[in-house]
Amino acid sequence: MLSLSHYLILAAALFTIGAMGVFVRRNAIVIFMCIELMLNAVNLTFIAVSRYLQALDGQVFVFFVMTVAAAEVAVGLAIIVVVFRNRQTVRVDEINLLKG
Numbered sequence: 001m002l003s004l005s006h007y008l009i010l011a012a013a014l015f016t017i018g019a020m021g022v023f024v025r026r027n028a029i030v031i032f033m034c035i036e037l038m039l040n041a042v043n044l045t046f047i048a049v050s051r052y053l054q055a056l057d058g059q060v061f062v063f064f065v066m067t068v069a070a071a072e073v074a075v076g077l078a079i080i081v082v083v084f085r086n087r088q089t090v091r092v093d094e095i096n097l098l099k100g
Helices: 004-024 028-053 057-087
Strands: none
């Protein structure tokens, strides 16, 4: 039987991997996947604590986080597709559309 600390350690490891991916990688698609990994780590924490406390609040927050993640993916991927069509790259360090 896994305890709450096991789930929290796993969630912390997943969140750390996602955060490192956001800071290190330059591909916009990979950065999006790392953000999704961080959101899933937060979801795992919500579910683990919700199960530990025998409350449903955490599960409600998980649905909210999943909704935000779905909206983020829809809008973000649309932006990436448009940028790729205009610049032929998805590397964030080569995209300087906001510079004057």
